[in-house]
Each structure stands twice: as C-alpha cells, then as structure tokens.
Amino acid sequence: xxxxxxxxxxxxxxxxxxxxxxxxxxxxxxxxxxxxxxxxxxxxxxxxxxxxxxxxxxxxxxxxxxxxxxxxxxxxxxxxxxxxxxxxxxxxxxxxxxxxxxxxxxxxxxxxxxxxxxxxxxxxxxxxxxxxxxxxxxxxxxxxxxxxxxxxxxxxxxxxxxxxxxxxxxxxxxxxxxxxxxxxxxxxxxxxxxxxxxxxxxxxxxxxxxxxxxxxxxxxxxxxxxxxxxxxxxxxxxxxxxxxxxxxxxxxxxxxxxxxxxxxxxxxxxxxxxxxxxxxxxxxxxxxxxxxxxxxxxxxxxxxxxxxxxxxxxxxxxxxxxxxxxxxxxxxxxxxxxxxxxxxxxxxxxxxxxxxxxxxxxxxxxxxxxxxxxxxxxxxxxxxxxxxxxxxxxxxxxxxxxxxxxxxxxxxxxxxxxxxxxxxxxxxxxxxxxxxxxxxxxxxxxxxxxxxxxxxxxxxxxxxxxxxxxxxxxxxxxxxxxxxxxxxxxxxxxxxxxxxxxxxxxxxxxxxxxxxxxxxxxxxxxxxxxxxx
Numbered sequence: 001x002x003x004x005x006x007x008x009x010x011x012x013x014x015x016x017x018x019x020x021x022x023x024x025x026x027x028x029x030x031x032x033x034x035x036x037x038x039x040x041x042x043x044x045x046x047x048x049x050x051x052x053x054x055x056x057x058x059x060x061x062x063x064x065x066x067x068x069x070x071x072x073x074x075x076x077x078x079x080x081x082x083x084x085x086x087x088x089x090x091x092x093x094x095x096x097x098x099x100x101x102x103x104x105x106x107x108x109x110x111x112x113x114x115x116x117x118x119x120x121x122x123x124x125x126x127x128x129x130x131x132x133x134x135x136x137x138x139x140x141x142x143x144x145x146x147x148x149x150x151x152x153x154x155x156x157x158x159x160x161x162x163x164x165x166x167x168x169x170x171x172x173x174x175x176x177x178x179x180x181x182x183x184x185x186x187x188x189x190x191x192x193x194x195x196x197x198x199x200x201x202x203x204x205x206x207x208x209x210x211x212x213x214x215x216x217x218x219x220x221x222x223x224x225x226x227x228x229x230x231x232x233x234x235x236x237x238x239x240x241x242x243x244x245x246x247x248x249x250x251x252x253x254x255x256x257x258x259x260x261x262x263x264x265x266x267x268x269x270x271x272x273x274x275x276x277x278x279x280x281x282x283x284x285x286x287x288x289x290x291x292x293x294x295x296x297x298x299x300x301x302x303x304x305x306x307x308x309x310x311x312x313x314x315x316x317x318x319x320x321x322x323x324x325x326x327x328x329x330x331x332x333x334x335x336x337x338x339x340x341x342x343x344x345x346x347x348x349x350x351x352x353x354x355x356x357x358x359x360x361x362x363x364x365x366x367x368x369x370x371x372x373x374x375x376x377x378x379x380x381x382x383x384x385x386x387x388x389x390x391x392x393x394x395x396x397x398x399x400x401x402x403x404x405x406x407x408x409x410x411x412x413x414x415x416x417x418x419x420x421x422x423x424x425x426x427x428x429x430x431x432x433x434x435x436x437x438x439x440x441x442x443x444x445x446x447x448x449x450x451x452x453x454x455x456x457x458x459x460x461x462x463x464x465x466x467x468x469x470x471x472x473x474x475x476x477x478x479x480x481x482x483x484x485x486x487x488x489x490x491x492x493x494x495x496x497x498x499x500x501x502x503x504x505x506x507x508x509x510x511x512x513x514x515x516x517x518x519x520x521x522x523x524x525x526x527x528x529x530x531x532x533x
Contacts (some may be wrong), residue, residue, distance in 0.1 A: 022129075026363050027109055030130050031102040033370035037378040039385075039421060040092070041060050043412040045097065046139030046420035047434045052084030053093040053424040054442050063427030064395030068450075069435060069442045076181040076222075080144045081441040093424045097143060104146035105133040111153035112341060118160040119300040124352045125284075125341035127359040131277050131366055132262060135334050136327070139264035139412045145331065148185035149338060151177055152192045159196035160299050162211050175214035182218045187331045191306070193219070198302045245318030248329070253315055260330040261337055262366075264411055269369045273362055281340060282360050288345030296345065304343045310336035377409040383499030388477065389422040391495040391502050395449075396428040396474040401461035403481030416458070419477055431479070466490050476503040 034040050055071070057063045080100060087096030113126035138143045158174040161167065176195075181189045193215060200211045248256070262274045296304075313332040320326045347355075392398060398421020407414040423430035432453045434440045444450050451472050456463040462483040467490060470476060475489060478501045485491050485503055495502035 006051065012101050016038065022360075023109070023113075026127065026360055027106040029363055029367045030133055030467055031105050032367055033374045034098050034101055036371050037374050037382075039251070039378070039382060039418075040098070040101075041374060041377045041410045041412075041414035042101075042139060042141035043414060043416055044434075045101075045143065046141075046417040046424070048080065048084060048141070048143045048383060049093045049097045050423040050430070051081045051434070051440070051442055052088045052096050055085035055428075056093065057427070058090035060427075062394050065427060067395075068397075068429035068445060068448060070445055072438075072441050072443045075439045075441055076183055076186055077144055077439060077441060079180055079183075079186060080147055084143075094421075100143060101138070101146055101351055103484055104143075104148075104150060105130075107150035108133055108153070108338070111157070112338070113149035113376075115153050115157040115160070115303075116341065118164075119297065119303065119342070121296075121300060121342070122346060122352055124356050125159035127339045127356065127363070128277070128281065129338055131273060131359065131362045132334070132337050134264055134270075134366070135262055135337075136260040136264065136412075137334055138332050139410060141417075142185075144185040145188070147179055148188035149335070151181040151184060152188035152335075155181060155192040156195045156199075156303065158200045159192075159211075160303070162214075163199045163202075163299060166210060171211075171214045174332060175217055178215050179221065182222055183229035186222075186229060188335065189218070189222070191310070191335055195303060195306060196307075198300050198305075201302075223291060246320040246330075247318050250315065256292060256330075257333065257410070260327070260333050265373050266371070266409060266411060267369070270366065273366050273369075276358075276526055280355070281344070284344050284347055284355060287351050288347045289353075293346040300342070300420070303339070306339050307336055307343050310339065317351075373409050377407060377414070381407055381409065381414075381499075384497035385418070385421075385500055388495050388497055388500035388502050389426055392422065392426050392475050392477065394427050396426065397472060398422055398426075398428060398430040399429055399457075399470055399473040399476045400432060401457070401478045401481070401485075402478060403461050403462065403483065404479055405459075415479055422477055428474075431473075454496075457509045470505060477501075478503070 039046075049219055053063070054065045054069055058069070058071070083100060084093065084096045090096075091099070108474070109126045109129045112129045113123045116123050116125055133146075155174060155177045158170050158177060159172050162174060168317050178192060178196075196214070196215060200208050202208055258271050258274055262277075264270060294450060310332045314329050314336065317329040320330055321328045375440055393450050398419065400417075400422065401463055402415050402418060405413040405416040417432070419430045420433065423433070429435075429444065429448075429450070431450065433444070435442050435444045436452065449472070451469060454464075454469065457469060461478070461481060464470070464483075466485065466488045470490065475494075476485065479499060482501050482503075485501075486493055490506060491503040492506050493501065494504050
C-alpha cells in the first residue's frame with residue numbers, strides 16, 4: 001500500500017495537480033484579508049462601491065439616483081464600474097467590488113506565469129508577484145489599476161506567442177484583452193502596447209503588420225474614441241497645467257520605494273518582508289548568473305528591459321500630473337516590481353524549489369499579518385458606522401465630513417471616502433463624490449446646483465462654514481469631531497455614537513425625526529486639530 005501511494009505521488013500527473021492546488025491556495029491566501037472584514041481599509045475603494053450601486057440601481061426609485069446622477073460613458077474607466085454593476089445585481093455592490101479586487105490579486109500570478117511560460121522561463125518565478133499585490137495602488141483603493149495589471153501581463157504573453165507563431169485565436173484574444181485593458185487603466189495598457197511593439201519588431205514588415213493588427217482597435221479607441229475624449233475633458237491641456245506637473249527630489253524617491261511598494265501598514269513587518277523579497281530576488285539572480293543557463297531568447301531579453309525602463313520612469317515621471325492622476329510615478333515603480341521576474345535567468349532545480357518555499361512563506365506570513373491588522377482596523381476604528389448610516393432615510397443628500405480620516409492601522413486615509421459607503425447603502429447623493437470628476441462613469445446633474453466641496457470640506461472639516469457649505473444637504477454624516485456642528489442652529493443631531501454622528505439639516509417648519517441631544521461624540525480622539533491627521 002505504501003509503495004502504491006509513493007508511485008501515485010511521484011506520478012507526473014499527480015505532481016502537476018498538487019502543484020496547481022498549491023498555487024491556487026497561495027493565490028487565494030492573498031485575498032483572505034479582504035474578506036475577513038466588512039469594509040477593507042482601502043482609501044478610494046468606497047467610491048467604486050458607490051459607483052457600482054449607482055449604475056446597478058439607477059432606475060430604482062428607493063435609491064433616487066436618477067434624480068442626482070447621469071451616466072457618463074465618455075470615459076476610459078468603463079470596465080471596472082460596468083463589471084461591478086453586473087455583479088451588484090447578483091451579490092450587492094460591496095461584495096461585487098471585493099470580487100473584482102480579489103480577481104485582480106489572484107489573477108496576477110497566473111498572468112505572470114503565462115508570460116514566463118511563453119518565454120520558456122521558469123514558471124515558479126511568477127510567485128514573486130503575489131507578495132507585491134498589497135502595494136500602494138491597492139492601499140489607495142485603485143480598483144482599475146489592480147484589475148489592469150493581470151490584463152497587461154496576459155496581453156504580453158499573447159504577444160510573445162503571436163511573435164513566435166501566428167494563431168488566429170491568439171490574435172483575436174489579444175485584441176479583446178487590449179481593448180479591455182484600455183478601458184480598465186491607461187498605464188498598464190500603455191506598457192502592454194510598448195511591450196508588444198518591442199516583441200513584434202522584426203525585419204519583415206508584413207509580419208510586423210500581421211502581428212500588430214489585433215492591437216489596432218484599441219489604438220484607434222485610445223486616439224479617437226471615448227478614452228481619448230475623456231483625457232481631453234480631464235484637462236490634459238487646460239489652464240491648470242500652469243502649476244504642474246509636480247516632481248519629487250531624488251532622495252525622497254529613493255526613501256519612498258518601500259512606501260510605494262508594500263509598506264501599507266503602520267506595523268514594520270510588511271517592510272521586513274519586502275527586504276526578504278528583494279534579497280531573495282538578488283540571490284536567485286546571482287545563482288542564475290553563476291550556475292544557471294544565462295542564454296535567453298531575444299524576446300525574453302527584450303521584455304526583460306522593461307524592468308530597468310519602468311524603474312527609470314519612476315524617477316523621471318512626476319508625482320502629480322494635475323487633473324489626471326496621483327501618484328503617477330509610483331505606478332511605474334509597482335509595474336517595475338511586477339515584471340522583475342523577467343530579468344531572472346534559469347536556475348538549478350534546487351534553487352527553484354527553494355524559491356517556491358521562500359516565496360510561499362512570504363505569502364503566508366504577509367497575508368496573516370494583513371488579516372490580523374485589518375481585523376484590528378474593523379474592531380478598533382470602524383465603530384458604529386452601520387448604526388449611524390441606518391439613521392439616514394433613503395435617497396437623501398448627505399454631506400460626509402470626516403474629521404479624522406487617518407487610521408492607526410493603515411498608512412493611507414482609510415476613512416476619507418467612507419461617506420460613499422453610505423451612498424451605496426442608503427442611496428441619494430453623498431459628497432465628496434468622484435462624480436465631480438469628468439472621467440468618472442457617473443456625473444452629478446448640473447441642474448442640481450450642488451456645491452463643489454472645498455478643500456476644508458474634504459480635509460479640514462473643522463473650518464467648514466455650515467451656513468455657506470451645508471445648506472444644500474439634507475443630512476450630515478461626521479466621523480470624529482464634530483467641532484461646532486452641534487451648536488449650529490442649522491443642524492439637529494439625530495444620531496450620536498462613539499465614532500460617528502449624524503445631523504439633520506433643519507429648514508423652517510420641518511420636523512426632525514429621531515432627534516437626540518448633542519453629546520460628546522469625539523470618542524477616543526479628543527480635540528480635533530489639523531496637525532492630528
């Protein structure tokens with residue numbers, strides 16, 4: 001019996017399935033932190049949840065979205081919100097956006113594995129990608145970027161296969177992937193186009209044209225379609241360019257590398273894991289150069305140049321590009337780290353086995369740390385959010401004043417856009433909203449006369465003048481503070497909790513349902529000051 005078991009375990013098919021099962025387990029391990037709590041502490045993530053709800057429930061009168069918003073299809077960010085809306089009909093907006101994030105995280109290693117396989121490189125190197133998935137772009141809640149990275153890698157894998165042997169199915173699939181990537185995020189799409197162009201280069205012009213033909217639809221859409229028009233409407237050539245772009249000093253760029261890669265928690269473990277990741281990558285590189293096979297195909301060498309090029313762009317590109325994006329340079333650093341496995345040469349089998357063990361350990365330890373920290377965030381900081389928003393009737397105009405938008409767990413402003421979660425649950429219009437942005441897939445109706453939130457409204461609510469900035473709203477949702485709001489005749493408290501408070505904007509002769517006395521609702525924060533954030 002033992003001999004039979006040994007033979008079964010050593011069979012090639014059994015080893016293959018065990019390897020696939022292990023790979024799946026590691027990929028799913030990295031998405032566990034998103035599911036152990038209700039609201040992941042990712043800065044812009046609530047805006048994506050709210051947008052999915054608006055598109056999915058646009059005609060539902062109980063939410064009242066059609067009174068406040070109108071669809072905007074002239075944008076390059078179509079895939080994430082539309083996919084989120086479709087999933088919302090099945091599982092709700094919060095679960096829908098978690099599924100999209102999970103797909104982006106888990107698919108990254110599979111996409112890199114496909115690319116490495118097309119280049120005849122060790123597929124185990126794709127595990128280098130998984131510890132990097134919780135980077136600054138995920139911490140900032142950039143759902144579009146997270147979803148676009150595996151599309152970029154899969155597109156490059158298809159390009160490599162087409163360059164070696166033309167296959168109609170691969171050509172069609174590359175065309176689809178490139179269009180989807182374009183309407184997901186422009187930066188990974190640009191890397192895909194440049195990488196495919198480098199791979200397709202040859203002396204045969206006819207062959208180049210035939211291989212590149214699948215990319216033509218996405219290129220035309222980028223230049224003349226909705227993606228291009230949304231860039232123009234975003235103000236790429238507007239007057240605000242006078243004070244842009246904004247660049248960082250080289251010393252700051254060097255010091256910020258861990259911050260943009262994996263240092264999304266206040267704890268030091270994520271930085272320590274990054275050090276181990278870098279040291280092992282260097283060790284594999286050294287072993288490969290001394291003991292492995294350093295002869296690589298021209299295609300592999302061409303794509304390997306993407307690592308130093310993207311790394312150089314991190315130092316060259318601006319931090320802020322006016323109306324377009326922030327942080328611009330960090331996205332190239334993250335992509336450089338994702339394609340770093342392409343640089344590694346082949347190594348002996350013992351080194352590949354050790355790589356699987358080391359990276360598997362990094363993935364498990366990192367995911368466990370994230371899970372622990374995310375649970376602490378929900379337990380100690382989210383507080384009575386659900387109770388607070390349940391006191392707001394459906395379909396109202398709500399001002400979200402976040403006196404304390406920082407977190408003691410994660411480095412980014414986890415609560416800055418929490419008001420959008422109220423919109424996803426209670427409908428209506430909650431500001432600040434990304435619907436103010438010209439490239440967002442929904443827009444506030446201009447005839448509403450909605451006020452444009454000021455800098456104080458978003459980042460320093462203690463300086464907000466209620467009589468000038470809050471009259472348009474029906475309710476005010478506040479976290480921390482709440483400053484002088486309880487003493488303002490315009491506002492009547494309707495909910496007073498340990499972290500959150502809700503006020504009704506009182507108009508003459510209007511009753512206030514569920515009014516409660518204004519108490520001390522500063523919780524554990526104490527007095528508010530600008531420097532406390």
